[in-house]
Each structure stands twice: as structure tokens, then as C-alpha cells.
Amino acid sequence: MASPSQELPKTHRALILSSTSEPPKIKDVPAPQPGPGSVVVHMLSANILSYQKSIYNGERKYPFPTPLTTGMGGIGRIAAIGPDTLTLSPGQLVFVDCFVRGRDDPNSAFLLGIHEGHTEGSRKLMHGEWRDGSFAEYVKIPLECAYPLNEELLMGKLGYGVEELGEIARDLIPFGGLSDISIRPGETIIIAPATGPFGMAAVKVALAMGTRVIAMGRNLSILQRLQASHERVEIVQITGDEQADLEKVKGFGTIDAYFDISPPVAGTSTHFKSCMLALRHGGRISLMGGLNIDLAIPHAIVMHRDLLLKGKWMYDRQNVLDLIKMVEIGLLKMGSKAGQEYVKFPMDEWKEAFDAAEGFSGSNRSAVLVP
Structure with missing residues (x-):
């Protein structure tokens, strides 16, 4: 008491x-x-x-x-x-x-x-x-x-x-997944979809971690606002054409990682495969979305390119301590x-x-x- x-x-x-x-x-x-x-x-x-x-x-x-x-x-x-x-x-x-x-x-x-x-x-x-x-x-x-x-x-x-x-609470969720796949400064990462609250937070956090971001989503106006508000952000609108979206992503050069935080209704979206196929050999994938159906994985690509695929629910205690430090030193706004x-x-x-x-x-x- x-x-x-x-x-x-x-x-x-x-x-x-x-x-x-x-x-x-x-x-x-x-x-x-x-x-x-x-x-x-x-x-x-x-x-x-x-x-x-x-x-x-x-x-x-x-x-x-x-x-x-x-x-x-x-x-x-x-x-x-x-x-x-x-x-x-x-x-x-x-x-x-x-x-x-x-x-x-x-x-x-x-x-x-x-x-x-x-x-x-x-x-x-x-x-x-x-x-x-x-x-x-x-x-x-x-x-x-x-x-x-x-x-x-x-x-x-x-x-x-x-x-x-x-805002620490919202930023912590993508930080947990980004940390889990060991994102490093100078790397290029796909954030998809980047147009919801957690996707937008993922863009902000990934940039604070020193990466270049390729932000993907269906809402072009939100993507354009993200690009105008941040440096090191490229954008790709998800069109539903798997091959066309893949070519747009590959046009930005070597892609090191892919972070996904899709909502429940996005389980049949074409962007999952486009993003996975765009990754370099040894690329990493973090799945943090709340899909309500099972996701089809391009098994041969994952295997032959030695891709690392990890799921993450929320974050670890050390992630909380690390993110608070990033805020305190002004690295994360x-x-x-x-x-x-x-x-x-x-x-x-x-x-x-x-x-x-x-x-x-x-x-x-x-x-x-x-x-």
C-alpha cells in the first residue's frame, strides 16, 4: 500500500x-x-x-x-x-x-x-x-x-x-522490427505500407537510424508528403502490378532490407512479393503487420538469395531504453x-x-x- x-x-x-x-x-x-x-x-x-x-x-x-x-x-x-x-x-x-x-x-x-x-x-x-x-x-x-x-x-x-x-510508444513498434533485422547506417530499406500511422513512424525511425528509405503505399498524396518532409526518401506507389512495382523499386539500386507493417486486409496485396524479389543476396525482411490470412512466400527466392525473414511482435526492453536515448540526444525528433x-x-x-x-x-x- x-x-x-x-x-x-x-x-x-x-x-x-x-x-x-x-x-x-x-x-x-x-x-x-x-x-x-x-x-x-x-x-x-x-x-x-x-x-x-x-x-x-x-x-x-x-x-x-x-x-x-x-x-x-x-x-x-x-x-x-x-x-x-x-x-x-x-x-x-x-x-x-x-x-x-x-x-x-x-x-x-x-x-x-x-x-x-x-x-x-x-x-x-x-x-x-x-x-x-x-x-x-x-x-x-x-x-x-x-x-x-x-x-x-x-x-x-x-x-x-x-x-x-x-510518440515514443508509436515509434517503438517499428524500432523493434528494424532493430531485430540489424538495420545499419547507409543501408537502403523498403518500408511498406508507409502511409499509415505505424508505417509513417517506421519511415521516421529508419531515417534516424541512418538509412535511405523507399516508402511504398497506395496513397500517393501521403507518399509525396513524406518525400517532401524528409531527406533520403524515395517513393513507389503500389499499383497492384507486381512486376511494374518491382521494376520501380529496383531502379533505386541495391536494396538491403524490407520492413512490412501491413494492416489485416492487405494479405493478398502484390507488394509483398515485389519487395522480397527486390532484395539483394543476403537481404533481410521484418514482418510486423497484422494480417488475418497466411502470406504466400516466394520460397525459391528466399532460399537461393539467402534471405533472412523474421517476424517481430512489438519490441524488447533494450529497444525502449535505446529509443529514449535517441530522443534525448536529438537524433529522433x-x-x-x-x-x-x-x-x-x-x-x-x-x-x-x-x-x-x-x-x-x-x-x-x-x-x-x-x-
Whole structure:
């Protein structure tokens, strides 16, 4: 429990989902209390996915227990600490990571407030101790999911707002896949599709890692905006003509790697094969998309060219630490410095916030909830 110097309110406001057949509601519920291995964070800014609404109305059919405090990660301040907390202290600014791994089984992983994961262990964790997300005034999270941020540097010297720092969460996902295939400065990588929120983040992160990017997608206007906003970006519109798109990509010379973060509906897209066929001998492929069907792989090309194909779900703890360092030294820009605008919504306007987030997809605007 919290010490007298860390008193928490008896209740707090949270956006609770009781069933996917009815919308969530703001309720006054008992405030979380810290225990061993946990901290309680006062949320300052909570991230909203572009498809947040389709998660909680059941359209995406994500598995999770109900009732559930909705939300995922964001930025907040430590409100109370458990008895075994050594370095964090009340008032400290932290990044709240929604990707939780089992301490005695790191393969059991789930997304706080979104998805119960793929193992019995991950389901046990989300159905039990770690049931609630961050669309609330306070959230209890595992100690290792609270990453300290250098407030003096990030908000003082660099001038970031808390909502801009929340961009760390989105950038982390492609950073996990790019790191997993050992992207190196000077290499050329295909990002496809590069026109959604995570694809656009992948372009930004890959550039910060020192690469040249070939951005692919169907929306030409978004591709052109990416090219105008960044150096070292080439663009190829996906036309559905596998051979024609391949020739356009090959026209840019040696291609070292291919990063894919396709949405569920893209499983039959021609770009997968075009991108794989464009890779040099020994090229690498990272698959991070959420396809709802199996993908056809050009087996002979993968084998004879010694291609490395890896899947990656989210990222590792070291990726989080590394990416925060990139932000702190100014290598990876956030928010307005990266051309991104954040629109803040109070928790009472969560419906408007979800709608705005959906409408902002593919743009340079993002919605955040301010509990």
C-alpha cells in the first residue's frame, strides 16, 4: 500500500468497458494501490490508436477480459511506489509502456488494456493483476513498465510537451522490427505500407537510424508528403502490378532490407512479393503487420538469395531504453519537431477523441486523451 507521504484518493475516474456490445462509460472506481513489483502512475497524456474504436466495439475481435479499464500507454508521473521500488520516486516523469511481459516467462506477453496475448500465461496476467489500461486518472503498472524520462532535458532544453513524448510508444513498434533485422547506417530499406500511422513512424525511425528509405503505399498524396518532409526518401506507389512495382523499386539500386507493417486486409496485396524479389543476396525482411490470412512466400527466392525473414511482435526492453536515448540526444525528433500535431481531449470527450484518432490516420495529426 502507499505510504502516508504518497496518499492516493480512495476513488478515481476511469473509462470502463463492460462489453463490446455497448460503449464504455466513465465511472468512479476504487483507485489502484501499489504493491510489490508495481507503481501507480498519475496519467498526464494517454495515447489513442487510430483504430481504438474498432477494438472496443468488437470489430477487430481482440481478446481481452471485461469489465476492463480501457487504454494502453502514455506519459505520467509516479504517484505511489511499492515497497521494492529502488530508483523511481513520486513526482517523477515516466513513459508508461503498455507491452507487458511475464517476469518468469518473457514469452507470455500482452498489451495493457488492449490484447490479452497468445499464451495461457499472458491471459492469466491480463485477467488478473494487470487488467486495467491508462484511460483513467491513475494506472497501476509493473515496475519495469515505467521508464524514467529526463524531464529537465526533454521538456526543458528540448521543449517537448507530454503529449509529444507519448510518440515514443508509436515509434517503438517499428524500432523493434528494424532493430531485430540489424538495420545499419547507409543501408537502403523498403518500408511498406508507409502511409499509415505505424508505417509513417517506421519511415521516421529508419531515417534516424541512418538509412535511405523507399516508402511504398497506395496513397500517393501521403507518399509525396513524406518525400517532401524528409531527406533520403524515395517513393513507389503500389499499383497492384507486381512486376511494374518491382521494376520501380529496383531502379533505386541495391536494396538491403524490407520492413512490412501491413494492416489485416492487405494479405493478398502484390507488394509483398515485389519487395522480397527486390532484395539483394543476403537481404533481410521484418514482418510486423497484422494480417488475418497466411502470406504466400516466394520460397525459391528466399532460399537461393539467402534471405533472412523474421517476424517481430512489438519490441524488447533494450529497444525502449535505446529509443529514449535517441530522443534525448536529438537524433529522433518528436511532435512538432517531426511535423506532428497533437490534439488533446479530456476524458469526458472520449467519443470525440476516438473519432478524431480514426480520422487522423495517415495525416500529421494525432489525438491523445488527457485523463
